[in-house]
Amino acid sequence: MKDDNARLRAAIDKLRVPIYIKDPQGRYLYANELACELLERARADILGRTDAELFPPELARAMQAHDQRALTGREPVIVEECVRLAGRPEMNWGLSIKQPLFDEDGAPDGVAGLTIDITARKRDEHELVALKNDYAAILQALPDPLFVLDAEGRCLSYRTPSEDLLAAPPSLFMGRRVHEVLPPAEAETCLEALREAARVGHSTGKVFRVDAPGGTRWFELSVAPMARSAGEPQRFNVLSREITARKQMEQALQERESLLRAVVDNTPVEYWARDLQGRCIMQNAMTAAHWGDLLDKRVGDSGESAPVSADWAESNRRAYAGETLHKEVEYEVDGERRVFQCLVAPIRVQGEVMGIFGFNQDVTERKRQERQIHELAFFDPLTGLPNRRLMYDRLEHALSTSARRGTEGVLLLIDLDHFKDLNDSHGHDAGDQLLVEAGVRLNACIRQGDTAARLGGDEFVVILEDIEGVAQANTIATRIGEALARPFHLRCGKDGERVVQHVSASIGVGAFGRGELSAAELLRRADTAMYQAKAAGRNAICFFDPAMQAAVTERATLHADLREAIRSRQFELHYQVQVDTRRRPVGAEALLRWRHPHKGLLAPGGFIELAEETGLIVPIGHWVLETACRQLARWAQRAQTAHLRLAVNVSARQFRQPSFADEVRALLESTGAPAERLKLELTESSLIEDAEAVIERMQALRALGIRFALDDFGTGYSSLAYLKRLPLTQLKIDQSFVRDVMSDPNDATIARTILALGSNLGLAVIAEGVETEEQYDFLAAQGCRDYQGYLFGRPVPMEVFEAALAQAQG
Numbered sequence: 066m067k068d069d070n071a072r073l074r075a076a077i078d079k080l081r082v083p084i085y086i087k088d089p090q091g092r093y094l095y096a097n098e099l100a101c102e103l104l105e106r107a108r109a110d111i112l113g114r115t116d117a118e119l120f121p122p123e124l125a126r127a128m129q130a131h132d133q134r135a136l137t138g139r140e141p142v143i144v145e146e147c148v149r150l151a152g153r154p155e156m157n158w159g160l161s162i163k164q165p166l167f168d169e170d171g172a173p174d175g176v177a178g179l180t181i182d183i184t185a186r187k188r189d190e191h192e193l194v195a196l197k198n199d200y201a202a203i204l205q206a207l208p209d210p211l212f213v214l215d216a217e218g219r220c221l222s223y224r225t226p227s228e229d230l231l232a233a234p235p236s237l238f239m240g241r242r243v244h245e246v247l248p249p250a251e252a253e254t255c256l257e258a259l260r261e262a263a264r265v266g267h268s269t270g271k272v273f274r275v276d277a278p279g280g281t282r283w284f285e286l287s288v289a290p291m292a293r294s295a296g297e298p299q300r301f302n303v304l305s306r307e308i309t310a311r312k313q314m315e316q317a318l319q320e321r322e323s324l325l326r327a328v329v330d331n332t333p334v335e336y337w338a339r340d341l342q343g344r345c346i347m348q349n350a351m352t353a354a355h356w357g358d359l360l361d362k363r364v365g366d367s368g369e370s371a372p373v374s375a376d377w378a379e380s381n382r383r384a385y386a387g388e389t390l391h392k393e394v395e396y397e398v399d400g401e402r403r404v405f406q407c408l409v410a411p412i413r414v415q416g417e418v419m420g421i422f423g424f425n426q427d428v429t430e431r432k433r434q435e436r437q438i439h440e441l442a443f444f445d446p447l448t449g450l451p452n453r454r455l456m457y458d459r460l461e462h463a464l465s466t467s468a469r470r471g472t473e474g475v476l477l478l479i480d481l482d483h484f485k486d487l488n489d490s491h492g493h494d495a496g497d498q499l500l501v502e503a504g505v506r507l508n509a510c511i512r513q514g515d516t517a518a519r520l521g522g523d524e525f526v527v528i529l530e531d532i533e534g535v536a537q538a539n540t541i542a543t544r545i546g547e548a549l550a551r552p553f554h555l556r557c558g559k560d561g562e563r564v565v566q567h568v569s570a571s572i573g574v575g576a577f578g579r580g581e582l583s584a585a586e587l588l589r590r591a592d593t594a595m596y597q598a599k600a601a602g603r604n605a606i607c608f609f610d611p612a613m614q615a616a617v618t619e620r621a622t623l624h625a626d627l628r629e630a631i632r633s634r635q636f637e638l639h640y641q642v643q644v645d646t647r648r649r650p651v652g653a654e655a656l657l658r659w660r661h662p663h664k665g666l667l668a669p670g671g672f673i674e675l676a677e678e679t680g681l682i683v684p685i686g687h688w689v690l691e692t693a694c695r696q697l698a699r700w701a702q703r704a705q706t707a708h709l710r711l712a713v714n715v716s717a718r719q720f721r722q723p724s725f726a727d728e729v730r731a732l733l734e735s736t737g738a739p740a741e742r743l744k745l746e747l748t749e750s751s752l753i754e755d756a757e758a759v760i761e762r763m764q765a766l767r768a769l770g771i772r773f774a775l776d777d778f779g780t781g782y783s784s785l786a787y788l789k790r791l792p793l794t795q796l797k798i799d800q801s802f803v804r805d806v807m808s809d810p811n812d813a814t815i816a817r818t819i820l821a822l823g824s825n826l827g828l829a830v831i832a833e834g835v836e837t838e839e840q841y842d843f844l845a846a847q848g849c850r851d852y853q854g855y856l857f858g859r860p861v862p863m864e865v866f867e868a869a870l871a872q873a874q875g
């Protein structure tokens with residue numbers, strides 16, 4: 066027995082639980098090894114001491130109080146105590162059991178105690194409490210309802226900041242499965258969220274809807290499975306967030322986008338939009354039809370031609386920079402050129418450019434219709450010429466321009482003679498053909514900028530702007546009359562029988578540019594003149610203005626007389642002597658005269674211009690050259706005259722004849738005139754057109770020995786560089802400079818300059834129109850070597866010239 070007690074005592078001593086026994090006064094009677102270890106004292110140091118001597122006062126007081134309670138209560142006291150033991154910095158928790166001890170008489174005999182270390186459990190408990198607090202705080206802060214559902218979707222509990230956030234009153238869903246509360250499809254969505262959460266650990270984004278009295282409400286679920294112990298059924302935390310507002314916004318956006326799409330897709334325009342990177346982010350069906358699928362592509366990726374692409378790139382660049390552009394472009398669609406009106410503009414979000422968009426509207430058809438309308442409104446459908454309205458418009462414009470610029474113009478009113486007869490005999494179709502052809506001929510007779518219009522029926526109007534006097538008007542009117550007089554080849558009847566039709570025109574001319582005149586008044590004048598032409602037997606041109614008419618008539622007469630003059634050889638040549646510094650005759654200039662049967666001897670000033678205009682100068686010039694060559698040949702045979710040169714004026718028109726050089730060569734041959742004695746006087750105007758041909762022609766003649774003088778030098782605009790290239794031998798100072806050489810310093814300077822220039826270019830210079838000794842002296846002082854003018858002799862017939870020559874030589 067004694068051994069057993071000893072073994073028990075040894076075992077208690079070794080137990081890894083602190084065990085102690087105290088006497089009724091609280092003195093330790095026993096402390097096992099671990100108790101001594103924890104107090105870090107030797108057993109002998111502990112035994113006989115009280116808690117007050119071993120522990121901090123507060124702990125000691127508590128321990129004594131527990132002991133006392135056990136003794137008083139006569140039953141064990143179990144307390145949890147927090148002890149900070151020496152050598153252990155952290156708090157330690159112990160579960161102490163205080164067993165009161167009694168002697169045989171039942172009197173208190175002390176306390177036996179043991180303490181179990183519950184520090185770890187206590188720490189867990191603390192953490193759990195903290196976690197619970199956190200959880201509660203999170204739940205508190207949750208803006209959305211949180212449900213706990215089982216795997217069948219039964220609501221086990223819920224928590225919500227407000228019942229308004231619930232899809233239904235709690236009474237409706239608490240303890241119920243989702244299928245009992247929601248329509249099948251929505252319930253299935255919820256269950257699917259639970260299944261997914263069970264499978265992968267969470268589920269987010271599943272949306273179900275509820276048709277509530279106030280309208281449809283949407284909820285988005287976030288589901289997480291709850292932790293469970295073995296054998297526990299699966300439960301889920303389900304967060305249900307109401308997203309009705311977002312859904313409504315999405316829906317509104319979708320509706321708007323659908324609306325926009327519907328509009329954009331059904332509007333007959335191309336629509337596209339690009340993001341900031343230039344990629345196409347939207348296109349409508351029409352854009353796709355024209356350009357193919359552009360989505361994600363940039364400008365240039367869809368096979369446009371380089372210029373189109375460059376143009377677009379530039380427009381896009383400007384739109385990205387914030388500009389809105391409206392433009393009209395033309396490009397090819399399915400091999401056909403079409404016109405598009407385009408808008409390119411920035412897409413702004415809160416003021417910032419986030420991309421660009423554009424519309425391209427195919428306006429080809431509209432343009433065509435507009436053109437058609439314009440043509441119908443302003444052009445005669447038969448001939449395509451401007452109609453009366455457009456003619457009036459142009460006439461008003463011409464009148465104001467001529468008033469502003471001080472230029473002259475005329476209006477021709479043209480009526481086809483006997484046109485009605487053609488209509489009656491060959492039908493309207495033939496008449497129409499003739500009118501169309503007449504329109505074409507009218508247009509061919511006028512310059513660009515002039516107007517030929519059809520007033521209606523067989524009446525046409527031609528507006529000639531900026532003309533040089535009545536002569537030019539008459540020339541064009543005559544040309545028109547001649548053009549219309551050419552035969553018309555028409556097809557008549559069903560068989561298309563060919564008919565040749567001749568018509569003539571009566572033309573009335575009204576002039577404008579001199580004083581105020583309205584369009585209506587001008588037209589009325591032309592109309593009056595046109596009736597005069599009709600009255601004069603048709604096929605005629607009549608001018609409204611009597612003075613004008615007189616001038617035209619006079620010109621017409623002169624023209625006829627000129628023709629007759631050529632036929633009946635009414636021309637003569639007079640010769641004006643040319644002298645050197647010592648006033649010795651060195652030659653003559655042949656000058657044309659016309660011995661008119663009624664008007665007497667006429668100087669060229671009265672007819673040479675008309676001869677030029679009408680081309681009659683060509684045969685006249687030929688006669689002059691031939692006569693001059695004969696004269697030269699005669700001079701060549703006599704020693705007194707063999708050295709003389711003969712200068713002959715050649716008009717521009719005559720010189721431009723391609724056959725001119727051959728003609729001169731043939732004349733030299735046929736007459737035997739010495740070429741080196743012949744001098745052709747050309748004016749600057751003959752030389753400016755078609756420079757290369759002129760030079761070539763001059764060189765061909767120069768090669769024969771013929772010399773060239775440049776007449777009227779200084780009055781034209783020829784560049785010196787060009788003149789240098791011409792094979793000239795002489796410059797002629799125009800008489801206009803010589804006339805005032807003594808009184809006008811400018812003319813003196815010009816004369817001096819021409820002389821210096823001639824010397825520099827190696828050209829002889831002759832001064833014409835020398836009338837006084839002073840002029841002669843001045844020119845001589847400037848180095849002039851040759852002269853012509855009344856001072857030395859007037860133009861005279863050959864007999865007179867030769868007599869004067871003999872006298873001078875004699």
Ligand SMILES: Nc1nc2c(ncn2[C@@H]2O[C@@H]3COP(=O)(O)O[C@H]4[C@@H](O)[C@H](n5cnc6c(=O)[nH]c(N)nc65)O[C@@H]4COP(=O)(O)O[C@H]3[C@H]2O)c(=O)[nH]1
Pocket residue numbers: 641655656657668669670673686689714715716746776777800833834835836853854855856860
């Ligand atoms: N006031 C004044 N006048 C003088 C004096 N000396 C000569 N004249 C005139 O000046 C003109 C010189 O001829 P032009 O400059 O070749 O100017 C010529 C020439 O351009 C042209 N012309 C004359 N004959 C012909 C010809 O056969 N063929 C061509 N194509 N044109 C000719 O007609 C123009 C005028 O010829 P004309 O009336 O004969 O007038 C001549 C002549 O009579 C003078 O001291 N004082």
